[in-house]
Amino acid sequence: MPDYALEAAHGGLVAGIDEVGRGPLAGPVVAAAVAFTKPPSELLAALLDDSKKLTARRRKVAFAALMNAPDILIGIGAASVSEIEQINISQACYLAMRRALERLDPQPDLALVDGKHAPRLPCPLKMVIGGDGVSLSIAAASIVAKVTRDRLMERLAVRHAAYGWERNAGYGTAAHFQGLRTQGVTPHHRRAFAPIKNMIAAEAHAA
Structure with missing residues (x-):
């Protein structure tokens, strides 16, 4: 379980x-940036873990607790599909991180970032491999980012019902590929990603 040691x-x-x-x-x-202005309560800390280890219900409970907790700063940032295609997915991830961090006021003295590849951020940073299972702040950020993105994909699924985005969040599941075969590519698809690029190329060749 993550803790507050770092x-x-x-x-x-x-x-x-x-x-x-x-x-x-x-x-x-x-991306999300989360800073506790004082150590989180035991009750809140008990709700936090790597978002991938939590059920959807537990993530929503933790998300609500974070958004309503005192003594916490939360910033959320995103990079669009067009930005992903223009600068590649890795750089888009870093862009989303910078945007999330810039929404914190005041700015932190240090950023703990999950992973091993350091983004350019406007403050000192420390990379933490497996950080969402180590640091409570990173775990909180993973939950905020995951729930925020899932809700965004659920909203998109209302207008694009064939792809199952409310269940698969845009990942390449069988239902998603079935939607692509029957309905084609939408403006929300990442055309630089191989499965989408190959589908577009095949359709152009067939035409």
Whole structure:
């Protein structure tokens, strides 16, 4: 379970940063930055873990607790499908992280970032491999980013019902591919990603 040791060891205002949506075939990438202005309560800390380890219901409970908690700063940033195609997915993830961090006021003294590849951020940073299972701030960021992106994909699914985005969040599931075969590619699909690029090329060749 993640704890508050890395944040406490630094002593200043520390933000955890994580992103969600690197792998889907559709939709933006979303990042969150979360900073506790004082150590989280035991009750709140008990709700937090790597978002991938939590059920959808537990994520929603944790998300609500974070959004309503005192003494917490939350910033959310995204990079659009067009930005993903223009600058590639890795750079788009970093862009979303910067945007999330820039929405924190005041800015943190240190950012703890999940992963091993360092983005360019406007503050000192420390990379933490497997950070969403180590740091409470990163775990909180992973939950905020995941729930935010899932809700965005659910809203898109209302207008694009054939792809199952309310269930698969844009990942390449069988239902998603079936929707692509029957309805084709939407403006929300990442045309630079191989499955979508290959489908577009095949359709152009057939025509």
